[in-house]
Amino acid sequence: MAGRKGPDLTAGPIGKTLIAFALPVLGSNILQSMNMTANMFWVSRVLGETGVTATNNASQVFFMMQGAAFGVTMAANILIGQAIGAKNEALARKVIGTATTFFVALSLAIGVLGGILTPHILAAMGTPPAARIDAIAYLRVIFAAMPFVFFFNYLMMAQRGTGDSRTPFYFALLQVGLDIVFNPLLLMGLGPFPKMGIAGSAASTLISQGITLALMMIHLYRQRSILMLRPSAWSLLIPDLKIIWTMVSKGTPMAIQMMVISLAAVTMLSFVNRYGVHTSAAYGAASQLWTYVQMPAMALGAAVSSMAAQNVGAGKMDRVERVAIVGALYAVLFTGLPILVLQAIDPIVLQAFLRSTSPSLPIAVHINNIALWSFIPFGVAFILSGIVRATGAVWPPLLAMVISLWAVRIPVAKVLEPHLGADAIWLAFPVGSLTTLLLAGGYYFWNGWGGWRRSRMLDMTPSADAPDTGLGQPMAAESEAITDEEQRELGLATNA
Incomplete structure (x- = not known):
């Protein structure tokens, strides 16, 4: 082709x-x-x-x-x-x-x-x-x-x-x-x-x-x-000024989201630093592992965005829904398995960043016991947000992230800290991630007026007299039937 x-x-x-x-x-x-x-x-x-x-x-x-x-x-x-x-x-x-x-x-x-x-x-x-x-x-x-x-x-x-x-x-x-x-x-x-x-x-x-x-x-x-x-x-x-405006107007919320995440991370780090060098070092070591735990979900998020964008353009919204289901189940699987492995050998892995005799080591293990599982709901939310963004609906995922980080995670840490100490910071991570999932999932399943399923970047319809470009077969109907092979895949993913 x-x-x-x-x-x-x-x-x-x-x-x-x-x-x-x-x-x-x-x-x-x-x-x-x-x-x-x-x-x-x-x-x-x-x-x-x-x-x-x-x-x-x-x-x-x-x-x-x-x-x-x-x-x-x-x-x-x-x-x-x-x-x-x-x-x-x-x-x-x-x-x-x-x-x-x-x-x-x-x-x-x-x-x-x-x-x-x-x-x-x-x-x-x-x-x-x-x-x-x-x-x-x-x-x-x-x-x-x-x-x-x-x-x-x-x-x-x-x-x-x-x-x-x-x-x-x-x-x-x-x-x-x-x-x-x-x-x-x-x-x-x-x-x-x-x-x-x-x-x-x-x-x-x-x-x-x-x-x-x-x-x-x-x-x-x-x-x-x-x-x-x-x-x-x-x-x-x-x-083309219309295309530039579309890229900037749709891209700005995604850029802001990256900054929102970075600023929230800096704010949480400032909370951690108040507990001294041992807790700070423990948090730094734990967060090194978190970087790799998040990677499968982030890769899947990029994949579902690209797949969903092409299927949105093709008008195959039923296939977009199936991409979301399979992507979310894979996010649970490929985030959950590394977490299970890390939980089993946590002290050994953390010794790549901390000495075996370091006072920070047991603190890092404790942090992971509380916060590590929060990346499963975060991964699923990342998939659902990627699907929504692929249609051009970019503001709701940003709003969900702002609420979960700045209206939930950071306030939870601040409010509970006088009662729970540093544990309030670690508990804020799963609370924030569950909030992100609830907001992302709620918007994903909402199908009311103005929902993401009706959003588009630009009018993608080719002109009636456009020649065959070699990009593929004519656009399929939105009511494309699910194939037997896809039914088997969904069943396997659900069982997984």
Whole structure:
């Protein structure tokens, strides 16, 4: 099928397709975590605490920028997915052209402005003076890499919108591998490479992202991907203001949601820090495990969003419902199993971060006994919110997150703390997660006027005289019957 290498997410067995799509996404997430760990390892060994402090401060700015861009890239992903599902290649290419111009312009502007304002940004953050010079050097190179980082992330998300999650994984593997190799070489000046100090760590990101992005674009062009516009279609790079408005208006709530989560995490950490270094270290060790426990649900959430977007575009809302059921059951299974394993060997695993004789170790075990199970309802809520967002209904998931974090989790911790001490903080996690599930589930099952099932990003209907584009068969009716194979899958998932 010309121009499209990913599977058709609007047909075939849901469970098998969902797992096949989610595994490369999970692999990409794990690779990014490993990359950050490896970079921090080299910086800490070569430059010590000052280098770690500088890197952490600069990285906070970098992650904030990525979080802000995440919403718009996700909106572009959903738009492309809905257009692909609707077999409307003309609209898909129009979205791709506008998104390409938008992300190039946005990333260049952020890169230039960020480089100029770097000292002021770090001063506003209160970066310790001893680490500020290194932080400035690091962050300025990171801002220079921002155009490559933003456009790389956009292309990865866009490929998932077309139904292809494997190609982004392969290039993420290449990017992380290059970054890990270049980091010590540029940091310490090994062999023919210049000794750049902390700027070398950031330069490795710039070089690895630049090389990988170039190779990815060459690969997509040679594969005749719909994401790479040929010279004859360069007129589509002229931005469509309606599409830009849709990406920004739909992407902003998703970006705000990322910030809401980050600010809530910082607030909870401030509560923890009041109990001293042992409790703080225990919480830090426990949260390291939480990062990996959440990954399967996050990968499944990305998969169901892409699958749902294509099926929404195809008008197969009954299949969207089945994607939600299978995705939610898989979230319970693939979040619950790691939790069971961790609960069985908790002290052993935590010793990767804490000494066996550390007073923090039993505290960390206690924290996990209370809070670890909260990621099961959170994972299911993440799936349901991903389904809802795939239609373009982006404000209700944001509202649910704001309520569960800022009206429930944080107040519960604050109100119960005088009575329960630190346990109030750990109990606030399952209470907040259950609230998120109740709100997300309530909105998902609500089918009243203005519900998410009636929401759409844009009009996806192809014109009546549009030629066959090779994107697939004509749009199926919404009342598509469930197949015997899908019935068996639903039964197996329910039993699981």
